[in-house]
Amino acid sequence: MDDFGVYAVFGANSPPQRLLSADGSCRVSVAVPPSVRQVVLFSSGPWGERICVNAELNDAERIPITIGKLTPYNKCLSWEQWEEETWRDNVTLNVTLVGGNLTKADWSEPALILAVKEYTPKDTVAQPAARELNGKRKRERMAEEDDGEKKVTKTGEEENMCPNGIIKTTPVRKVKGQTKGSQRLFASGTANGAGEMQGTAGKTPPQTAARTKSRQAKTPTQTASLHSPSGRWGQTLCPIDAQTAILIGGQGARMQFCKDPMWKLCTEDMSWVAAETLAEGPTPEARIGHTAIYDPESRRIFVFGGSKNKKWFNDVHILDTQSWKWTMVEAQGKVPPLAYHSCSMFRGELFVLGGVFPRPNPEPDGCSDLLYIFDPNLSIWYQPIVTGDKPSPRSGHSACVMQERKIYVFGGWDTPICYNDMYMLDLGFMEFSAVKTSGKAPSPRSWHGSAVLSDTKFLIHGGYNGNNALSDAFIFDTDTNSWTEVMLPQLSVPRAGHSIITMDTGGHCRFTEEDGDADVNAGSVSRTLLVFGGGDNEGNFYSDLTTVSVEELLAAI
Template sequence: MDEFGVYAVFGVNSPPQRLLCADGSSKVAVAVPPTVRQVVLFSSGPWGERICVNAELDDADRIPITIGKLTPYNKCLSWEQWEEETWMDSVTLIVTVEGGNLGKLDCSEPELILAVKEYTPKDTVAPLSARELNIKRKREQIVEEDCDEKKVAKRRDQENVFPSVTEKTTPLRKVRGQNKGGQKLFSNEGDGTKTKGAGETQGIVGRTPPQSAVRMKSKQAKTPTQSVTLVSPSGRWGQTLCPIDAQTAILIGGQGSRMQFCKDPMWKLCTEDMSWVAAETMAEGPTPEARIGHTAVYDPDSRRIFVFGGSKNKKWFNDVHILDTQSWKWTMVEAQGKVPPLAYHSCSMFRGELFVLGGVFPRPNPEPDGCSDSLYIFDPHLSIWYQPIVTGESPSPRSGHSACVMQERKIYVFGGWDTPVCYNDMYMLDLGLMEFSAVKTNGKAPSPRSWHGSAVLSDTQFLIHGGYNGNNALSDTFIFDIDTNSWTEVTHPQLSIPRAGHSIITMETASRYRFSEEGEDADVDAGSVSRTLLVFGGGDNEGNFYSDLTTVAVEELLRDI
C-alpha cells in the first residue's frame, strides 16, 4: 500500500474495504447494514498535503453521529454501537478528505454510494442476533467483573489504582444541565486496572444529556423536546475551558456517559450572552485526538492555545497541539527533549513557557501506573522540553492537583491524589529562584481532594471548589490569601452542587448588578465590567454529568471575606 488510501472494517469478521484512494473522490458515502455493530476506519500510505479525514454516521432521519477525524498523527479510529443505541434501517457512513489533491474535490455531495460487502467466514456458525449478542455481552461482563474483583482484592494493597464503576440508584435533586443516572462516577474500590490517574478507569458513567445527538433507545430520546442540533455542550467531565480574550473561552475534550468520549469535543463560549458555538469544524489542521485529563493554556502574547497530554482508554499522550486563535489552525509540535505521557497533571504559563508538574504516567507491565513529582518545561520558541534544576521541598508525587500562578512570580500547588491518599497540602514554587517550599496555612483548610476546580480571583487570592475525596464528590468552596497564608470557607447557593472534574475560570464580563458597601444589590449597571467566575461541567459520583454553565460575580464572593 504505497499510495494513500482510507479503509474501513465493518463488524468483527469483515476484511478491510477501501473507501478512498489517491486518485479518486474526496468524499464517499457507504450504506451500512443494521447487522454491523462496529466500524473501524484507518488510513494507509503517505498523507502528502492532506490535512484530515472526517468520518460521520447518518441515520434515516439524518441525525449525525460524528465518529471523529483521521490525521497524519492519528491514523485510526473506531465506533461501536452500545446496547441502548439503535441502528436505523439505513445508516450511512460519510467519509470526507480535507486538503491535498484527490482529483474530484467537490465535497457538496458524496461522489460514490457504496454498499458494504457483508462477509461470512467459512466453517462458522451464523452470527448472533442482537438480543443474543446483548445476553452474551452481559454474561461476559459479569465474568470479567468477577475476575477483576478477585484480582483487585489480591493487589489492592500493592498497586495504585483508581476507582471503578459501582451501582447506586439513589436519585438526586434535579438541577439545570443534570441528568438522572444509576451508576457512580467514582467509588473507593479499585477496578483492577493498572492505572492510577487515568480518568477512564474512574468509571464515569451516566445518562447522555437530553441535547445529545446520539439516538438512544429510550422514551426520553424520542420526546419532542429533544434537540437534534446541539446548541450547547453535552454533559462531561475531564475537559478544559480556556479563556482567550475578554469575551471568549474555548472548551476542549471531555468524557460523558458510559465512559464515551464526547462526540462534540470543541466549543466556543461567548460571554456577552453566554452562548455556545460548536467549534470543531471551525479550525483547520489536525485536531487533537479525543482525550481527558489534558491541559489547555493560552498564551496572550502569541494568541495561541497549547494542549498537552491526557489519556484515552489505555492510551496516554505526551503530544503538544497548538491552536492559533487568529488563523484558527491546529498544528502538532514535533518537540525535542523527553517528557513522559501524562494525564491529570497541572500546566502553567510563565514568560511564554509551559510548566508541567506531576500527573499520572504509564509504567511498563507488570508494574502499575504511577504518579509523577517531576517538573518539566516546554519552550515553544525552540520546541524543546527540558527539566530545570529545582531546589527546596518539592511536593510528593500526585495527580488531579491544581496550580495557580500568582503575581507572575509564584505557582501555588494544592491537593491531588496518589492512591490511596488524597492531599490537602500546599506548596509554592518561586519562579525567580526556582525553589519549592511547603506553605504553612492558617484557618480551616479544605479537606483532602483531587479533580477539584481552581481559579485566580485577584492578585492575592485564588479559589478552590469541589473535587473528589476518594469516596464522594464535594461541593464546598474555599478562598486562599497569599498575603496572610490563610484559608476562608465561603458559601454560595450557586456553588452548592457536588461535582468533580469540572472547569473553573474567571473572565471580564458585563456586570449585571452594582453592589453597595452594605452588600446589597443596587441599581443595574449594564455598562460596567467586572470579573466573573464561570463553572462548567463535571460529575457528581451519582451518575450525573453536568453541561450547565454557572456564573458568580467575583466581587460577590470576596465581599464577605
C-alpha cells in the same frame, strides 16, 4: 462532478468499501464482522458544503463504544479492538453525513443497512495460516479474559489501563457490584475513608436496581446539541481574550468521549458556537485529563497530554487563535505520557507538574513528582534544577500562578491518599516550599476546580474525596496564607472534573467564523467566575454554565 465518498476498511487485509457517496444515503449502518479488530474510516474527494461525518461504534445493545468525526481538516479515523475496553462481538458502525444539500426528508430517512463484502486474498496458500493465527489470538484473548482478575500479556506485564483503574476481565457495565445502568465518573476502585482510598481514587458506589433506573432516566445523553455542549467532565475551558473562551475535550455518559469536543463561548450573552469544523489542521484526538493554556503574547493555545481509554498522550498541539489552525509539535527532549497533571505558563514557557503515568510505567498507579518545562520557541522539553521541599507525587491537583512569580499547588491524589496540603514554587529561585496555612482548610480532594480571583487570592471549589463529589468553596489569601470558606448558592451543586475560569464580562462580543476572531466593544466590564460541566460520580454529567461575580465572592470572605 462530485466524487465525494466515505470509505471504510474492515481489518488489515480487506480493501476499502464505500459507505457514503455524493448521490447516496446520508446515513449508513454496517455490522462489523466478529473477526475484525480494526476499522479505518476516511473520506475522499471535495467536501463542498458538507460539514462533517459523525461516526459511532455501537455494541449489541446499541450503546456507543467510541465516537469520532470526519471533517474537511480531519479526514481519517481509526479504531482498534485492544484500545476500546468494551469492544466485543456484534459491533455496529453507524455513519451520518452532516451538511451539504440535505433536505428534511434526508434526515428523517432510516439508515441504510450494508453488509461487509467478503474478501478472499489471491494467495490462497497463505490464507489458512492467517486464519489459524486469528483463531489462536481469539482463543488467547478468551483465555485471558476467563483467567482471573488480571489481564496478563505473554511477557507477564499488565496492559496499560486508565488512571488507577483496577484491572477487570469484563466490560465496565458488568463490573461486580454494579448494576447494568450505573455510571462511573472516575476509575474503578474502593474507598476507605475521606482521605485514604484502597486500590484506586474514584468509584461509582454500587446501586440498587430501582435507584439505578431512576438515575439512568435523567442521565444526559451524548447527543450533541446545536446550541450548547453536551454534559461532560475532564475537559478544559481556556479564555483567549476578554470575552471568549475555548472548550476542548471531555468525557460524558457511559464513559464515552464527546461527539462535540470543541466549542467557543462568548460571555457577552453566554452563547456557544460549535467550533471543531472551523479549525484547520490535525485536530487533537479525543481525550480527558489534558491541559490547555493560552499564551497572550503569541495568541496560541497549547494542549498537552491526557488519556483516552488505554491510550495515553505526551503530545503538544497548538491552536493559533488568529489563523484558527491546529499544528502538532515535533518536540525535542523527553516528557512521559501524563494525565491529570497541572500546566502553568510563565514567561512564555509551559510548566508541567505531576500527573499519573500509564500502566505499567514506571509502576501501576504511579504518579509523578517531577517538573517539566516546554519551550515553544525551541520546541524542546527540559527538566529544570529545583530545590527546596517539593510536593510528593500526585495528580488531579491544582496550580495557580500568583503575582507572575509564584505557583501555588494544592491537593491531588496518589493512591491510596488524597491531599489537602499546599506548596509554593518560587519561579525566581526555582525553589519549592511547603506553605503553612491558617483558617479552615479544604478537606482532602482531587479533580477540583481552581481560579485566580485577584493578585493575592484564588478559589478552590468542589472535587472528589474518594467517596463523593464535593460542593464546598474556599478562598486562599497569599498575603496571610489563610483559608476562608465561602458559601454561595451558585456553587452548591456537588461536582468534580469541572472547569472554572475568571473572565471580564460586559460589553459586546461578535464571532467571525471565517477566522475565529471576536470583535469586542468594551462597555461596562466586571470580573466574573464561570463554572462549566463536571460530574457528581452518581451518573450525572453537567453541561450548565454557572456565573458568579468575583466581587460577590470576595465580599463573602
